[in-house]
Amino acid sequence: MLNAAQTQIDSPAIVRLARQPVFDDAFEVVGYSVLVNGAGLEGADSEERMEVLSSFVSHYADRVAGSFPAFLRLDRAQLQLGLGQVLPRQRTVIEVVDSARVRQDSVVQIKQLAAQGFVIALADFALTRQVLPLLAVARYVKIDITRFTNQQLVQQIKALAAFPVQLVASNIHSHEQFELCRELGFQFFQGTFLCRPRKVCSNTVQARRSTVTELLAKVNDPEVTASDLAAIIRTDGAMIVGLLRIVNSAFYGMNRKIRTAREAIALLGLQRIRAWVTLLSVASLEDKPEELLRSAMIRARMAELLALRTDQDKPDTFFMVGVLSMLDAVLDLPMSEIVSELPLFKEMEQALLERQGRMGRALHCIEAQERGVWSHVQYAGLSQESIQECWLEAIEWAKHMNRAVKP
Numbered sequence: 161m162l163n164a165a166q167t168q169i170d171s172p173a174i175v176r177l178a179r180q181p182v183f184d185d186a187f188e189v190v191g192y193s194v195l196v197n198g199a200g201l202e203g204a205d206s207e208e209r210m211e212v213l214s215s216f217v218s219h220y221a222d223r224v225a226g227s228f229p230a231f232l233r234l235d236r237a238q239l240q241l242g243l244g245q246v247l248p249r250q251r252t253v254i255e256v257v258d259s260a261r262v263r264q265d266s267v268v269q270i271k272q273l274a275a276q277g278f279v280i281a282l283a284d285f286a287l288t289r290q291v292l293p294l295l296a297v298a299r300y301v302k303i304d305i306t307r308f309t310n311q312q313l314v315q316q317i318k319a320l321a322a323f324p325v326q327l328v329a330s331n332i333h334s335h336e337q338f339e340l341c342r343e344l345g346f347q348f349f350q351g352t353f354l355c356r357p358r359k360v361c362s363n364t365v366q367a368r369r370s371t372v373t374e375l376l377a378k379v380n381d382p383e384v385t386a387s388d389l390a391a392i393i394r395t396d397g398a399m400i401v402g403l404l405r406i407v408n409s410a411f412y413g414m415n416r417k418i419r420t421a422r423e424a425i426a427l428l429g430l431q432r433i434r435a436w437v438t439l440l441s442v443a444s445l446e447d448k449p450e451e452l453l454r455s456a457m458i459r460a461r462m463a464e465l466l467a468l469r470t471d472q473d474k475p476d477t478f479f480m481v482g483v484l485s486m487l488d489a490v491l492d493l494p495m496s497e498i499v500s501e502l503p504l505f506k507e508m509e510q511a512l513l514e515r516q517g518r519m520g521r522a523l524h525c526i527e528a529q530e531r532g533v534w535s536h537v538q539y540a541g542l543s544q545e546s547i548q549e550c551w552l553e554a555i556e557w558a559k560h561m562n563r564a565v566k567p
Contacts, residue, residue, distance in 0.1 A: 165324060169496075172492075174545060175197070175361050176196075176197045176532075176537070176548055177195065177196060177548070178529060178530065179194050179195070179225065180193045180195075180350055180531075181193075181451050182250055182349070182350045182352070182377060183349045183350070183354070183449070184349075185347070185349070189228060189450075189451050190228070191225070191230065191231075191253065192222055192224065192226075192230055192231065193231040193255065193350055194225060194230045194231060194232050194509060195488075195532040196234070196238070197534055201562075214246040215277070223552050223555060223556055224552070224555065225251070226555075227483060229251055229252070229253050229279070230251060230252055230253065231255045231281055232247065232252055232254060232255060233255045233257050233259070234255065234256065234257065235352075236263065236266050236272075236411070238265060239266055239269050240265075240269070243543055244273045244276075244278060249276065249277045249278055252276050252278060252279070253278075253279040253281050253300065254270070254273055254280055254281045255281040256281065256294070257284060257373070258283070258284045258298070259283055259284060259285050259294065260285060260286035260288045260291055261288070261290060261393045262291055263290070265291050265295060265337075271294070271297055274298075275297075279299050280299060281298065281299065281300035281301070282298045282302065282325075282482070283302040283327070283543035284302070284307075285303050285304075285316075285322070286303075286307070286308075287319050287344055288314070288470065289362075295320075295325065296323070298323075298325050299402055300326050300328050301320060301325045301326070301327055301328065302328040302329075302330050303327065303330065304330050304331045304518065305332060305337060311339070313344055315343055317345055317346075327338070327345065327347055328346065328350060329341035329346040329348070329349050329351075329564045330346040330350045331350075331351050332349055332350065333352050333353055333356070334353055334356060335356065335358035335359070335502070336403060337351075337353060338353050339342035342439055347412065352531070354449060354451060354452060354455075354489065355455065355486065356488075356490045357493060357494065358492050359492070369445075371492065372442075372444070372445065372491065372497070373491065373493075373551075374397075376443055376502055377501055378392050379392060379434050379437050379438070379495065380434055380502050380503055381503050384430070386422065386425045386426065386430060386500070387422070389421070389430060389437075390420070390421040390422040392437075393421040393433075393437060394421055397439075398444065399437065399441075400421055402440045402443070402564075402565065403424055403433070403436055404420075406564045406565060407424045407427070407428065408500060409560075409561065410425075410562040411561060411564075412428075421433075429476060431474070431476040431477055431479075432496055434480060435460065435476065438480070438487075439453070439456060439457065439460070439565055440565065442456055442483075442486070442487075442490050442522035443515060443565050443566045445490060448490060450562075450566065452486065452489060452490060453562070453565065453566060454558055455486060456482070457483075457488070457528075457557075457565070458554045458555055458557075459483070459486060459523070459526050459554075460479045460554075461482070461558060462553075462554035463477065463481060463522045463523065464476070464479040464482070464504065464527075464551050464552055465518065465528060465554060466525065466539050466540070466550055467518075467522065469542060469546060470539070470541070470542060470548065470567070472538040478518075478519055480508070481508055481511050481512065481519045481523065482526070483504075484498075484504075484512055485523050495512055495513060496513060499512055499513060507519060511523055518540075524540040525537055525538060525547065529547065529548075
C-alpha cells in the first residue's frame with residue numbers, strides 16, 4: 161500500500177494535507193478537519209487529477225485522521241471531480257468550503273452525497289439564501305468566529321435553532337474566545353487556542369506547574385551527569401515506570417528488558433532521556449488535554465526527522481526543542497519566562513523565542529504544516545513530498561508512543 165502511495169507522491173502532481181483537531185467542550189477530540197491542497201494539478205486533466213487525489217486520500221486517510229472522523233474540506237472544483245465518490249463514507253465528513261456562496265450545481269452534488277450516506281458539514285457558514293437548501297441535509301455548521309461580531313454570532317445561532325444541526329466554532333485563537341463560544345451554545349470547537357497559554361488562578365495548578373518547571377531545570381542542567389539524572393528520575397515513581405515503559409516499547413526494539421534509569425540513559429543518551437522526562441512531565445498534568453501531549457510528540461518527532469533527512473548534527477536536540485515548543489501552552493506561562501528558568505544553550509533559546517537558527521527554522525516549518533500555510537512549509541532544501549512524509553511518519557509514531565507515555 162505504501163509503495164503505491166509513494167508512486168503518486170513522486171509524480172509531478174502532489175497532494176498535501178494539513179489537519180486541525182475538532183474538540184468538544186471537554187477538550188476531547190471528536191475528529192480532524194483536514195485541508196487538502198493539490199500542487200501541480202492545475203494543468204492536469206480531470207482523470208489525472210481524480211487518480212492522484214483518490215490514491216492519496218485512500219492511502220493516507222488512516223495516517224492523518226487515525227480512528228477519528230476526517231472533516232475533509234472540499235471546494236467546488238473537488239466536488240465536481242467526484243472526489244466524494246472514492247472517500248470512505250463511514251469515516252468522512254464532507255466539509256463544504258464557502259458554503260454561504262454555494263452554487264446550485266454544488267447543492268445538487270452535496271445532496272446526492274448526503275443521500276449516499278456521507279455526513280455533511282457546512283463550513284465558512286453565514287445564513288444566506290443559497291445555503292438554505294443544504295441545512296436540511298447537514299449535520300454540522302461551522303462558523304468562522306473571526307467573520308462576525310458577538311452580536312452577529314448570536315443572530316446566526318438563533319436563526320440556526322430551527323434546523324437539526326450541531327454548531328462548530330472555527331478559528332478560535334484564545335481561551336477567552338473558546339469560553340465565549342461555549343457560552344453562546346457551540347458544541348464543538350476548532351482553532352489554535354489549545355496551543356496558547358491561558359490564565360491560571362488555581363493555587364494548586366500553579367504549584368504543580370512550578371514543580372514541573374523545577375524538575376525540567378534540573379534535568380536540563382548542562383552539568384548534570386548520567387548518575388545525577390538517574391537519581392532525579394528515581395525520586396518520582398511514576399516517572400521511572402513511564403520511562404522504562406517507553407524504553408522497552410516496540411519502537412526501540414531492545415533485545416533485553418531495561419530495568420533501571422541508568423541503563424536507559426546509557427542506551428539512549430542524556431539528551432533523549434531529558435526529552436522523554438519532559439514529555440512524561442507534560443503527561444503528568446492531568447488538567448491538560450491529551451491532544452496537547454500528542455501535538456508535542458508530533459512536533460518532537462517531525463523536528464528530529466527533518467534533522468535526520470538533512471544530515472544535521474544532534475537530531476536529539478531537535479527532538480527536545482520540538483517538545484519544549486509546547487511548554488508555554490502546557491505550563492500556561494509565556495515562553496520567555498520558561499526559557500529564562502531553563503539552562504538551555506543559545507541556539508535552543510533562539511529557536512524557541514525567535515524561530516531562528518536550524519532548529520528555529522524547523523519549528524517554523526512544522527507550525528506552517530500544522531496550519532496548512534503551504535508557502536512556509538520548507539526546510540533546508542527538502543522537497544514538499546519529503547516534508548509531508550516526515551509529518552505523516554511523526555503522526556504515526558506519536559500514535560504508537562502515546563500508548564507508552566500515557567497508557
